[in-house]
């Protein structure tokens with residue numbers, strides 16, 4: 001396949017690009033390096049059929065340039081977005097703008113070119129829905145916008161799914177939706193604008209307290225990055241589901257159904273790194289944080305043949321080895 005990967009220099013995007021290239025696909029990455037980096041893609045540099053276009057994924061010209069380089073486009077994997085919880089609170093305006101503007105342009109390009117489309121949504125599209133596991137029939141539940149901006153991200157993903165479904169029904173776009181659940185692995189940002197696993201491991205490395213928002217009993221479903229991107233890749237590769245189902249307009253949860261509390265994650269990070277960091281519970285955390293996030297993956301298993309196998313402990317050990325190599 002000839003693929004465009006928007007956000008391909010980021011955490012998931014760079015692993016996806018590597019996997020696509022390794023499987024023999026041609027890839028053009030579009031990324032403005034807001035949170036991505038060329039370093040993430042060093043493994044692909046110089047390879048035949050790999051191209052990097054640096055710029056804004058809401059600029060249509062870049063897609064046309066990518067198509068010229070690839071000689072056509074079979075599939076657009078749309079990952080470009082503003083991710084990282086702190087941004088959702090500090091710049092909800094920017095989060096909504098980038099996440100929807102880039103999607104609109106990517107969708108429009110795929111519609112006019114007749115390319116397949118894979119949209120990377122999120123379990124945050126369900127907001128604070130308390131009933132688990134999350135299925136395609138789950139309702140989205142967002143707290144009042146006057147309280148905080150947290151749901152700028154989740155709501156942008158919800159609206160993204162609405163736009164994608166509209167393009168499926170009105171423009172015959174062959175689009176599929178994937179929702180990775182807390183993917184973790186090498187290259188996950190560990191700074192204040194990063195994600196929880198990267199942040200905890202980096203706090204262990206620096207010997208500073210591990211900061212838990214709230215009492216740490218909230219749970220997440222941690223998914224090994226190689227497995228998460230395998231699901232994203234397959235969602236774009238298959239013509240129809242392995243069970244014969246129609247993939248156009250289908251949405252797939254990509255998450256490990258095993259629930260882990262944030263306190264358990266912190267303790268596992270301490271154990272694996274041997275760090276003497278203390279755990280600090282911060283009463284005022286990020287408002288709007290969902291209590292639990294558990295995926296129903298039955299459809300993903302039957303249609304994509306996808307299941308997660310990597311244990312959290314093994315995955316964290318790999319992350320730790322990578323982090324140590326990054327900071328010798």
Ligand SMILES: NC(=O)c1ccc[n+]([C@@H]2O[C@H](COP(=O)([O-])OP(=O)(O)OC[C@H]3O[C@@H](n4cnc5c(N)ncnc54)[C@H](O)[C@@H]3O)[C@@H](O)[C@H]2O)c1
Pocket residue numbers: 006007008009010011012013030031032033034035036037055056057058078079080081082083098102120121122123179180181182183184
């Ligand atoms: N990491 C996860 O566990 C997870 C979970 C659910 C959904 N997602 C979604 O998967 C996608 C990738 O997430 P990630 O964790 O790799 O985040 P990331 O921040 O590492 O990757 C996003 C990439 O998009 C790029 N980008 C941002 N704005 C852009 C713009 N205007 N033009 C071009 N590029 C732009 C960034 O530079 C970055 O490289 C996002 O859409 C995210 O919402 C991720």
